[in-house]
Amino acid sequence: MHDQTWQPGLRESYLYDRNVIAEIQRASREGIYDIRGFGAKRRLPHFDDLLFLGASVSRYPLEGYRERCGTDVVLGMRFAKQPLELKIPVTIAGMSFGALSAPAKEALGRGASEVGTATTTGDGGMTEEERSHSKTLVYQVLPSRYGMNPDDLRRADAIEVVVGQGAKPGGGGMLLGHKISDRVAAMRTLPKGIDQRSACRHPDWTGPDDLEIKIHELREITDWEKPIFVKIGATRTYYDVQLAVKAGADVIVVDGMQGGTAATQDVFIEHVGIPTLPATRLAVDALQELDMHRKVQLIMSGGIRTGADVAKALALGADAVSIGTAALISLGDNSPEYEEEYRKLGSAAGFYDDWQAGRDPAGISTQEDTLAARLDPVLGGRRIANYLRVLTLEAQTLARACGKSHVHNLEPEDLVALTVEAAAMARVPLAGTDWIPGRYSA
């Protein structure tokens, strides 16, 4: 970042830099923790620290376009009568109507359907826009149970029991008063304009032994038709994934700490959870140890931005990935075209994270009709479809370069790491060596 305030003799503290100073002074004025949207902004070891070993004298690539590289994935074969069959291994993560505007949810549905993948409801229930525009819709069951009803359960294509999310593992939903519009209030059975307080545990079960009984109930209500997903924020991922398997999940979604949110405390986002990179490795290890890899599918999320991220997550053993923040950016979040309005809000394009405030100039994370109207759901849908296609094409390019006729045939041995941390977290060797630091012992 080009810093124009510096002159000779000025030295900024690493610990108490301008951001920290501003935050301490804000806390002193307001007496409340900082609440914001977006995911972890600090630098963390991620898929960028891994590289693919492409074709060589010993491995041969596939011709782009002419030689097929499959991308389809089936989710939920373990117990459900009707597993999900997706054309690409990228889904749209759960984001609530309330956090997002109605046109945004419609756009996500349109785009996902166009390329043959699924969207997910969020903490507020299923909207007509999303159900009618999403060919494949995953319905979340959250601690709040806002909007929960058996009709939506039955018209969903899959059910996702949310234990937590990467941005705030252990925290519940949060929606501030200015986003509790009439419609949101009605859907959530709340008074309009209040700051929605949130439950962090489910009201009728705690623990994997009781989760098992809850999953069984959901299956009974829906006559065992639909796959049941369990979504976890990445913390003790190895044990959590094993417990989700034992509790009866068909699919497990693990959301690394880089996962976004519409609103929570900044301390939660930045200081709780583990990054998506080690979470992926741990989740796959847990599944393999139970001999459930590929039998219970794994969806990784949290900071998936490019086809490279997609391919690397799959190489480490995920069956699919999910995008949240990236989907919103695709719709126009933080676009330079709104620069002037971001400035008026005290922010700038590329920095805007006050999704909790509901004043989003892009019309995505707002309930204000005039702002939401700026987002054309048809155009938005096309952008999402384009972006999903690019993610898929990029992943196929990398997979073909590694000689794979299906993206699922990518494996950890196709990867090397650039840093010691990434090598240890992903359990792949440091490039040019056969050293894997911190390989864990039985």
Added chain:
Amino acid sequence: MCGIVGLFCKAPELEPRLGQYLAAMLEQMSDRGPDSSGVAVYRDPAPSGWSKLTLYSFDPEMSWDALCGDLAGTFGGAHEAGVRANHAVIVVEAEAADVERWIRGYRPDLRVMSAGRAIEIYKEVGRPQAFVAQFRVADIEGSHGLGHTRMATESRVTTEGSHPFSTGLDLCLVHNGSLSNHNRLRERLRREGIEFQTENDTEVAAGYLAWRMREGASLQEALEGSLADLDGFYTFLVGTADGFAVLRDPIACKPAVLAETEDWVAMSSEYRAIAVLPGAADAQLWEPEPSIVYAWEKALV
């Protein structure tokens, strides 16, 4: 997490079928705990001056007779009083602590699963149905017993990591829930001389009770102490020489059902396990309140 069961025979006629009922109760709790199972039973007390231990050996060629010979050589009297799978009950003419010290010194390959005069503990990895068959639980007789099926949360699935954990003479603990401050507490208890074999949170709770009671607290006081000193979610079922005790943490998210008839008192995580007992349909049923110790004891003769 887990399923827990407990049965106390008020009517002596039920004692020959204690194992049969515990086995049936455990099988109802299979879904809650597919990883490992265990029972503690109280039966056939060792004579005065003698102690009874349950030992586990991972060696399929283990000679319990040879062990008894060595023990008899040191302590005067020792004999094997029943072998079930890879566990054996040994009765020795000595204080239990002395026998345990001997075993730690001379036979570190063996694990002491329980010690006291009446208690026996059997536990192993695997599903409850397999455990019940392997250990012939259905033919065990006794006055009371508890059982556990485990879904391991944060530590590994091993024989030693299974419940019940023995915390002192004729004392044992099974637990449904998840503690959150057990790591620091384990260190503190180690400094007090309590030993641990696993990373399991329940073993810490068991060690805590043993420590408190070693320092003079009654079981009631030790359990009440855990309300202050143990953090997390728990339903505890404690076995003693004379009966059992139940305690739920103040938040009480984990389930617990108690049932009583003229002939028995039973406890479980779910009514399903109690439903297999004779007369269950007419039993008085209730749930223990959080933070209150419930205890049953044989009347002093």
Added chain:
Amino acid sequence: MEAAELTGVEVIDLASTPLRELNRRLHELAGGARSWRIVNPNGAHAVACGLDAEIDVEIQGHVGYYCAGMNKLATVRVHGNAGPGVAENLMSGEVVVAGSASQSAGASGRGGLLVVHGDASARCGISMKGIDIVVRGSVGHLSAFMAQTGRLVVCGDAGEALGDSIYEARLYVRGEVASLGADCVEKDMRGEHLAELSDLLGRAGLDDVDAAQFRRYGSARQLYNFKVDNASAY
């Protein structure tokens, strides 16, 4: 199949019929029965859940978790006790428990009526969103936690932290309240509240209970928007 076309009584023995078979038939209603009797539940979970028709279900014995979960329109009577989460997310219709209910009875319920003749345990009415719950006995701690809307009537006592973080639900308790939760306060019983309470007691069949003996509790509405001086309540 329309409810009006259903006739007859169907008896299902859970000792010999799998639960899946029972629930499948209750969902499909292919047999045409209006009344169903379920015997030997023996603590089974998810009995008669996800119903969506005006049928009557009588269950002889104790049920496990989530009996009548997410039901619409149906009337379910449990002649015994119910495990955790009975009538969870109830949409409409009626659920009556002759014995006692375990924790989270009526959790997140959106409509309909849940009656418990014995006691209900902790978290009765947690997260309720429009259900009416009438308990002849007492309720445990954290009952009506985050209760959004609906009515909870307790003829006995209430445990600690009643109505913690309550929104707009109305609570009526006749006996002792061990303690009130954050933002929950006692409120005036006016004519319209007495009328509402009498109506609820009547619908629950508790005609012998006098509405005048109850006190009303509800939200103080101090935690609806964050104020720094309330920080300790969080």
